[in-house]
Amino acid sequence: MAGLRPHDGRQLAVSAAAYAPWRLGPLSLRNRLIKSATNEGMADGARVTDRLIEFHRRMAAGGVGMTTLAYCAVSRDGRTFEDQVCLDAQTLPRLRALTDAVHAEGAAACAQITHGGAFCFLPQLEERRYPLSARGGLNPPGMMIGRWFKRAATAADLEHLTTQFVNAARLAREAGFDALEIHMGHGYLLSQFLSPLYNQEPDARARARFPRQVLEAVLDAVGNDLAVLCKLSVVEGHRRGNSIEDMIQICRELEQAGAHQLVLSAGMNVEAPWTIFGNRLPVASMTAAAKGLFRPIAALMALRQPRKPFQPLYLMPWSSRIRAAVDIPLAYLGGVTSPDDVTQVLAAGFDSIALGRVLIHDPDLPRHWAAGEQAASGCTACNLCVASMYSARGTHCALTDQPVPAGFSHA
Template identity: 55%
Template sequence: MDILNSTQSSEFSRALMPWALGPIRLRNRVIKSATNEGMAPRGVPTKALVQHHRSMAAGGVGMTTVAYCSVSADGRTFPDQITLNAETVKHLRVLTDAVHREGAAASAQITHGGAFNFLPQLSTRYPMSASSGFNAAGVLNGRWFKNAMTRDDMARIKQEFVSAALVAQQSGFDAIELHMGHGYLLSQFLSPKYNRRKDTFGGSAEARVRFPAEVLNAVLDAVGKTMPVICKISMFEGYKGGGTVEDAVVAAKSLSAHGAHLIVLSAGANVEAPWAIFGSQIPKGVAGATQSFMMRAATQVLQWQQPKIEFHDLYLLEAARRIRAVVDTPLAYLGGVKSIAGIEEAMRDGFEAIVMGRALIHQPDLLRGFEAGKKTRSGCTACNLCVPMMYTPGGTRCALTSVENSALNQLAACD
């Protein structure tokens, strides 16, 4: 980056200086968060996805994260989601090459949806999860029940994560982010609401983290010498019976002990408490106009249930500080960073990296503006209208600063 404005603080300057993340070096400590792009129709990464992440890299971030790359066909949450396999390598290589040309690194967030899926077909009758029984997510698509994973299932899924990480490496990604939050499979193991197992993988918070830690170990063994392996967790799930900060402290300590290079601290659950992810109200239409009647009806119920929340900067900072106090592994602060002052405060509190989402969707070159002294604060209003945009033909964008380009989102990345 250019020489920093002399009026900027040493903490802000430090955030924009090169930084070693595990086995790689980033040009700064600011990471674009994984936010569902909606730019892989039929699972094919598009030129719109390439442009989205290229713009983040050109805007100055140290690393940009491609969201929700599934480890298998059954692991997808919805049909228009990337699956990390041989067919997607050529498309993702276009993306990572574009990011690298702009001087940034690229991270692949890899995940398995578990019981949280809206696929028209599965290879099994019911989706898998930590425990069997009623499937809350299934209310959205009529898949009312789920099966508890057996030990054989766990071994197979663990290998799927390893295989996906290797595909990401082949595709030119610099880092792997294991999604252990927001209600996906690994977080279903962490959650006391979802995980009611009676074996060594359920019960206490220490037991519930065992399978996610096994996945972390396996991915570290496969790629960890050359790629940082990041874990993203929910510090609290935000609904009755869900995971608490106390649970997250246990999980973070375990993931740290098992060698995670970085832990990204998020919150919330997609189905039960999406507002906790964003720290503000979820707008109407979040299910998307093309979704089923049942899904749209269920999201309307969530509209009625969500508490009155007013957005404020750094809305997850108090919870994150509790984990910072007891974990030595590098931690990334996420949640309401919209200004130079916010970056400075998170850096002063000892967080090694800053993760930003909506503010960069609103203005991909925000960091350049901060650096040049042209801005001190993002114009993002936290309206969350970018969230339902993922279901539009053009994919995720800021409703205030951009226009839809659906044509670009119909062109495969390598075409």
């Protein structure tokens, strides 16, 4: 980094703590910047493609401490889409190729493990007729493909699902991952248990019972070897979603269970996806890029999303409430766009910083910031990268539009 020349001759003061090595559970990281899990759209037929490997190698080469492979399903029925990585023995060699590529660039690799539950657009399920959720009955997301109903998970189902999370965690360890991020946000299965939108349990602690069970089982299986994180929606963006008081209670439950860090995200994929990104989504582009059944989903968003301008650090009002209530390490996510934002987040007591769109725009941003090369990201939060995840090419920045390197293919 010392060889990089400053942008416009300016040297910017960046908090030294952001670039110092630190400890996350059993894992040592070279800095506190993490590439957050963002759907890459590059797992053709559930395979780990060369493009997916290169995507994360570039993130590692750009200087993050850790990069996160998004949406690794713990079972084939746990996928939301057909083109989603499934953690099984068949994918192990290619997952190992991905972690080797990341490690060669000096970064750690994290696998985000998840189960879609009722948020499932697979044409056919292998284990059961209806997808599982915290509550049975009508399934609004599934109606878009003619799957009208979901089934409440039984005690036996919960034990089976817990075993699937544990098996996926062990396979991730075998594949060379250094950390796991259990996805408990955005409307996936564990989020469906946490949220009053899906779970009729009146108390947040009761709703957290199954997600906590999964966390404890994963920690027992791999917690001595891998850092185990949980990703949560601190605000769901829906009037019937969790309150901030509910989320504080849920975070305390996960802290007591022994999570190494919580990643504080927001929103629900179906009910309020714009809350995830802090501003409106480009519906026309999403509809144009979407294939088949995803077109009506994108069109539906156009009718519902509010007009809300993007603001840096847009999740700070909720995340700071969590920071004041728990002692567990926390990763701040949401609108970090400049070195000043990095300094402000660390000064507010957060332990690491999860970056998404700004790294899709420029994977080298951590190196630029550490060298004092530029004051702010060139990302405009246009969210066209969100639309691109549905395209044949996968997630990329519409502004920089970097071509796929020669020699890389869909295979």
